Amino acid sequence: MTKGRATLIGFTAVLMWSLLALFTIGSAPVPPLLLNAICFAIGGMIGLIWTARQGFGVLRGVGWKVYAFGTIGLFGAHFLYFTAFRMAPLAETGLIAYLWPMLIVLMSGFLPGERLQPLHLVGAVLAFAGAALIVLRSGGGLDAKALPGFAVAFVFALTWAGYSVLSRKLGAVRTESVTVFCLAAAVLSTLAHLALEETVWPVGAMGWASVLALGLGPVGAAFFTWDIGMKRGDIQLLGVASYAAPLLSTLALVAAGIAKPSWTIAFAAVLITAGATLAARASADSG
Template sequence: MNFFFHIDKGNRSSATAAAVGSILLWCTSGVCFTSGARLLGPMVYLTLMTGTGVITVVLLQFFRRRPLENLLRLPFRVIVIGFWGVAFYTVILAFAFGTAPEQAIGQVNLLNYLWPVWIVLLSSLLIREKIRLLPMAAGVLLGFSGIVTARGWSDLLRMPEAPVPLALALLGGFLWACYSVLLRRWRIPEEQGGTAFHFTLCAIMAAAVAVFRGEWQNLPPVGAEALFWVLFGGIGPVGLAYHWWEIGVKRGNVPLISTLAYFIPIGSTLLISLLFRESMGPGLIPGSVLIAAGAWLAGRSVSS
């Protein structure tokens, strides 16, 4: 239990382990958003899921014996980037998963998980890391070729049946990468990462969108399955994962974390394919492998 509530921010190994835990939990995010949306509606589910996540973060802060007011005492720039990189990002991603046709869920997932590629590109610009251009360019091209493979060459020039969820997923991955890179550049302490604050904003926005969409008025009874996805999604991918990720990217072994993060597209795609069979197109798994390989290659372009 001690690992859940206390991670020594000066211990690089424990910070790295925290990030690995977040990666494993994030492999389930697409399944959570999709399953919850089908049971409760995308925005109602997100409201309940992020509300549970906020409670989890508050409990983490309490058991670590940190002042609860630190969750709200944030630098202005963290408030701004967190609004876009956490709150708005999560709303549009949940909407994308919840409104995409089942056969497009895998593509939504892969577009979102281009964020490791975005992180490498943004790190070269914002953190001023030395990079080797050829491996980075090759990795980026390989990553985007994974999207083309997942989409299918025959359908590449044809307008998708539901373009909005795909566009939102692509935008979301970019916003999350910006948030991660800027946190590291500014060396923001994990207690000022703003997870609870920004997910509170996320829950409020999701609740408002749910009202506009009529989801609250048509809410079905909340059964055991829906309750499971609310609790699992809130405690895991929201509550623990974001908290652990912020610790990892600021204090851990970032090259190792980045390398492992590249395999999220494969793990999450496998889970989606198992639970949502119609999403399993012939190019989906090969596309996820190409994205992971491209992100890894781009990550290798950063000079030691």
């Protein structure tokens, strides 16, 4: 598989994550950990079907440390993400959580064989500015009581960026291993749900369809395509391009009639596109 093709496959995860907000709204009032458990289970089923074509023997060659790393990465990051929004459901929380693409770009410079170019940094800053416009468009004030939630959001950003970048060092590990990550994360999410939450199931056909869509895409198949992108694609370009997710998410909400179009969205699109273009140029120059 070429680096360019792997990068495109990785970007499909960003496209799927752009539907995360829309489907999450549709899944209400299912609590976060229960939602995680269901979605990870669906993602695991997708992985089992995919792995069956290759033979389950490919999973036996993966060490337990890799499985522990992947499970903790997926479960831990999503637990932190939903916890942050419980503690501080403010626009700023989303902005802090969306530091992870920039952290991926910065962390990637420490990987063997990777070169972090100045244009990567400039592109990341421009794209982050565009994402900030999207996340903060509804306003919101700083509340000292929300500071713990902001801290959790930052830890989430570090966790997901670390998981993504370290996946690069596991390039020899087959992507089928994500199947075990998902199934183990589903078990942990179920246990955490039983201990911390009240069980509330989806409401009606739309609720169940939203949960199914989440499991098939943003909290399911996206982990497999992201794994391919992180291991074999252009990691800096993918990091910057990930800032398209909040923009595309907002456009999806506009198309669904949940959000209204605005000039802010248009300007954010320009910034994010400019940032991704600079990162792509930097990758081409260094490649």
